[in-house]
Amino acid sequence: MTPLAEVKDYDDLIRAFRARADALSVSQMSIDDVAGFCQGYVSKLLCPSRTRGITPVTLGPLLSTLGLKLAVLEDPETFAKYASRLQYRNPNLVRHKRSVEQADVIEI
Numbered sequence: 001m002t003p004l005a006e007v008k009d010y011d012d013l014i015r016a017f018r019a020r021a022d023a024l025s026v027s028q029m030s031i032d033d034v035a036g037f038c039q040g041y042v043s044k045l046l047c048p049s050r051t052r053g054i055t056p057v058t059l060g061p062l063l064s065t066l067g068l069k070l071a072v073l074e075d076p077e078t079f080a081k082y083a084s085r086l087q088y089r090n091p092n093l094v095r096h097k098r099s100v101e102q103a104d105v106i107e108i
Helices: 010-024 028-035 041-046 056-065 076-085
Strands: none
Touching: 010 041, 028 041, 028 056, 041 056
């Protein structure tokens, strides 16, 4: 996998999608068609003054159509800035404890 963008917020995600569509030289109408969206929907998602937002229903088809995957990566620098302000839970009060080994984690 080749990293194409670093995304730290929703605006970064939209810019990454727009940049990918531009790099592929595909029209927004063709993305609508292939992803199964109504005509003009992608322009509402990716335009600078977005009138629609990416939803759980639209994220998968948009990623697939643009040939993208998302990977969630640890950011130790940013976490270090906030770690001291986090309140950690009492393990005795957790009903179900799922370890990292049990989670669906992939290696990148």
